[in-house]
Amino acid sequence: xxxxxxxxxxxxxxxxxxxxxxxxxxxxxxxxxxxxxxxxxxxxxxxxxxxxxxxxxxxxxxxxxxxxxxxxxxxxxxxxxxxxxxxxxxxxxxxxxxxxxxxxxxxxxxxxxxxxxxxxxxxxxxxxxxxxxxxxxxxxxxxxxxxxxxxxxxxxxxxxxxxxxxxxxxxxxxxxxxxxxxxxxxxxxxxxxxxxxxxxxxxxxxxxxxxxxxxxxxxxxxxxxxxxxxxxxxxxxxxxxxxxxxxxxxxxxxxxxxxxxxxxxxxxxxxxxxxxxxxxxxxxxxxxxxxxxxxxxxxxxxxxxxxxxxxxxxxxxxxxxxxxxxxxxxxxxxxxxxxxxxxxxxxxxxxxxxxxxxxxxxxxxxxxx
Numbered sequence: 061x062x063x064x065x066x067x068x069x070x071x072x073x074x075x076x077x078x079x080x081x082x083x084x085x086x087x088x089x090x091x092x093x094x095x096x097x098x099x100x101x102x103x104x105x106x107x108x109x110x111x112x113x114x115x116x117x118x119x120x121x122x123x124x125x126x127x128x129x130x131x132x133x134x135x136x137x138x139x140x141x142x143x144x145x146x147x148x149x150x151x152x153x154x155x156x157x158x159x160x161x162x163x164x165x166x167x168x169x170x171x172x173x174x175x176x177x178x179x180x181x182x183x184x185x186x187x188x189x190x191x192x193x194x195x196x197x198x199x200x201x202x203x204x205x206x207x208x209x210x211x212x213x214x215x216x217x218x219x220x221x222x223x224x225x226x227x228x229x230x231x232x233x234x235x236x237x238x239x240x241x242x243x244x245x246x247x248x249x250x251x252x253x254x255x256x257x258x259x260x261x262x263x264x265x266x267x268x269x270x271x272x273x274x275x276x277x278x279x280x281x282x283x284x285x286x287x288x289x290x291x292x293x294x295x296x297x298x299x300x301x302x303x304x305x306x307x308x309x310x311x312x313x314x315x316x317x318x319x320x321x322x323x324x325x326x327x328x329x330x331x332x333x334x335x336x337x338x339x340x341x342x343x344x345x346x347x348x349x350x351x352x353x354x355x356x357x358x359x360x361x362x363x364x365x366x367x368x369x370x371x372x373x374x375x376x377x378x379x380x381x382x383x384x385x386x387x388x389x390x391x392x393x394x395x396x397x398x399x400x401x402x403x404x405x406x407x408x409x410x411x412x413x414x415x416x417x418x419x420x421x422x423x424x425x426x427x428x429x
Contacts (some may be wrong), residue, residue: 063286064099065099066101068140072102072106072108072283074105075106075108075298077110078110078111079110079112080103080112082099082100083244098351100112108349108391109254111135121192122137122320123193123223125327131226131227135193135194135199139200139201140195140199140200140201141199141356142196142198142199143204145158145168150173151207152208152211153172153173153174153211154170154171154210154211155206156169156171156207157169157258158302159256161239161240161243162239162243164236165221165239165240166188166197166198167197167218167219167240167243167245168197168203168218168219168221169200169216169217169254169256169258170206170207170209170217170218170219171210171216171262172208172210172211172215175214175262177262179280180262180263181214181216181260181263182214182215182263182267182269182427182428183218183259183263183264183265183267183268183269184209184210184213184216184217184263184269184271185216185217185218185240185241185268185270185271186202186206186219186220186221186270186276187220187271187275187276187277187279187280187283188219188220188221188275188276189202189272189273189274189275189277189304189405190275191275191320191325192226192230192275192278192324192328193224193225193328194224196221197219197220197221201409202203204408205407205408208420209420209423212374212420212423213427213428214286214428215269216258216262216263218244218259220237220240222240222279223236224256225328226327226328230328233279234279234282234283236322237279241270241283241292242293244268244292245293245294247263248265248294248296249263249293249294256411265296268296268299269298269299269300269427270284270298270300270301270302270360271301271302271303272304273304273405273408274304274305274306274307274332274373274374274404274405275307277303277307277308278306278307278308278344278345280302280303280306281308283301283361284301284346284363285353285355285359286359286360287359287360288357288358288360289359297359297370298360299357299360299361299362300360300361300364300426300427301360301363301394302363302364303363303364303365303366303379303382304419304422305323305366305367305368305373305374306345306365306374306379306382307325307380308345308382309321309340309345309378310346310348310377310378310382311340311346312381313375313377313378313381315375321373325345332377346377347385348381348382349386354389355385355386355389356391357391358393360390360393361393362394362396362426363378363386363394363395363396364392364396364397364422364423365383365391365395365396366396366399366419366422367380367384367397367398367400368399368402368404369399369400369402370401370403370405371402371403372404376399379397379399380397383395383397390421398419398422400418400419401416402415402416
């Protein structure tokens, strides 16, 4: 009566419907997600011929906005916490250290061990996700992921810790990220100040990539566009930009109106206050907006766009429409578009799964060729 998978329970292939939608919360204290996962697996194994869709609510209790305007982030609920760097003893084959580059911007640098002083390796500047309102380059989720990128891709990685909304507005976040990118570019000149030895000794500034997941993908877009319009220090060029399920909205792509992505953007960029009819009209979130600059101005030579087929926050159509827009713009760079059989941030939450390993290989193929 309580266990549909019990030996005495009827076979689930006899379910008397043609479609089924299962909804569960990622953090449910009463019915853990493992119960639903086992049920779904049981339905699939039973041979039931219907259409099964799974809806996971992953966004409960990430933050709370008080009437006073105070914004509280619940990192502990989701297992997010500060992780110190490893400047002396490598973690999984990678040294790491923190550098403050301005009063408001810091970075965590990652250097694979056993790199000869005479060898120069590519540079990866990484922008973390989190809806522009949560997470940090110094927290476990992105620290572990960027650490693995540096290890697997054999790159010097620079993970940017920028200020968050709503304490600052979105353009200020973009300015923080540009400050970090300009700081990295400054190392291409031997006579620059505020230098870091890891960057000067090991970086090949002829192969510079920038990457980001979700909101970090939005940051990658704005940094790439700005690099196409303004010169980076020492006229540094971005070789490639990597977008993992970028935080964009397009009017003709359906999204969950009650989902976290839509709610957060409506809060940090209220349409009426910004002179817009809809949050999706903003050129900050919509690269195809009439107010957005032409994608022909992308300041890199190639882009990689990766999307998850089961992503409830950033649907596939976002990536498809962005790639279409890039091609329609007349931009003369190379575009690579890939889809993965998993959901939002799978490569960080499940780094050992097959699709995460495939994504890592795709990154390697895109960078080292």
